[in-house]
Amino acid sequence: MADVRRAVRDSIGGRTQRGDLLLVGLSGGPDSAALAAAAAFELPRAGLRVGAIVVDHGLQEGSDRVAGAAAELARRLGLDPVVVERVQVVGPGGPEAAARTARHTAFDAVLDRTGAAYVLLAHTLDDQAETVLLGLARGSGPDSLSGMDQVSGRRLRPLLGIRRAATHAYCADAGIDAWLDPQNDDPAFRRVRVRHEVLPILEDALGPGVAEALARTADQLREDAEALDHLALEWAEEISEHAEAGIALPVAALAGQPLALLHRVIRIAVRSEFDVTLTRIQTLAVARLITDWHGQGGVDLPGARVERSDGRLVFSANA
Numbered sequence: 001m002a003d004v005r006r007a008v009r010d011s012i013g014g015r016t017q018r019g020d021l022l023l024v025g026l027s028g029g030p031d032s033a034a035l036a037a038a039a040a041f042e043l044p045r046a047g048l049r050v051g052a053i054v055v056d057h058g059l060q061e062g063s064d065r066v067a068g069a070a071a072e073l074a075r076r077l078g079l080d081p082v083v084v085e086r087v088q089v090v091g092p093g094g095p096e097a098a099a100r101t102a103r104h105t106a107f108d109a110v111l112d113r114t115g116a117a118y119v120l121l122a123h124t125l126d127d128q129a130e131t132v133l134l135g136l137a138r139g140s141g142p143d144s145l146s147g148m149d150q151v152s153g154r155r156l157r158p159l160l161g162i163r164r165a166a167t168h169a170y171c172a173d174a175g176i177d178a179w180l181d182p183q184n185d186d187p188a189f190r191r192v193r194v195r196h197e198v199l200p201i202l203e204d205a206l207g208p209g210v211a212e213a214l215a216r217t218a219d220q221l222r223e224d225a226e227a228l229d230h231l232a233l234e235w236a237e238e239i240s241e242h243a244e245a246g247i248a249l250p251v252a253a254l255a256g257q258p259l260a261l262l263h264r265v266i267r268i269a270v271r272s273e274f275d276v277t278l279t280r281i282q283t284l285a286v287a288r289l290i291t292d293w294h295g296q297g298g299v300d301l302p303g304a305r306v307e308r309s310d311g312r313l314v315f316s317a318n319a
Helices: 002-011 030-042 063-076 094-114 125-138 164-174 190-206 210-239 259-274 280-291
Strands: 021-025 049-056 082-086 118-120 241-243 246-250 299-301 304-309 312-317
Touching (some): 002 030, 002 164, 021 030, 021 094, 030 049, 030 063, 030 164, 063 082, 082 094, 094 118, 125 164, 125 190, 125 210, 190 210, 210 246, 210 259, 241 312, 259 280, 259 312, 280 299, 280 304
Parallel strands (some): 021 049, 049 082
Antiparallel strands (some): 241 246, 246 312, 299 304, 304 312
């Protein structure tokens, strides 16, 4: 209990002012229940108000009862306000991605409505390790391997250094009857297979501490990625030129640069101008207009086209 409470206390240091309202994203499971209990203990002592948001995804029979039980737990802990939001899970990327998008949209709406400074999310060190392994399997590059950050906009993740076993122990010690989501044991989900099959195999083969090592790797990669992104953004702002229906980058400035910076500048140019996030394959196709130039045609991207013309890479909107 002391470890979880300390993690909550440390996460708000320097980020809040007395009287601020913070909301716990509460599902009713052991991780979020432990977070809610620790927040209820720690935040008022720091002069902060603490409430809860319960998102009912409507994906399982009886989800309204589970949401109601989570809301009741929040009230017993003294959290106020307690907001229950029912969402529709639709959209691309499969049910997990769609549920996450719906949940985050609900968080943002309730933060705006209540004036809360942050929503506290109960992702643990185990969740971080799983995220890194899933990103490694997808070949998603440093962004995915960097895992989750403790602070992402108005989202705080105080428990990223806490093992899942600690949140379960917190609930047991505090007499909290947490809800156990059956989907967390459903092998149809890749994350569940990583949790119950892949990580235990790695621990058996390599010894204990694999989850902690993956989390440390995420921290180191995030630091490196943030530094490179900052350098790339400054460089892109310095060399970019306005072009008809888009933006242009001088080839001479790009040629011979480290690939890590070159690829980032390409992604930044497309994201800032066309609000499109490039895959690595798309990024490499654009980079070849510089690194492997032999007069080839341009590259079509979602919503944009890139061509090399008069010593410039010209990014323009598709007609």
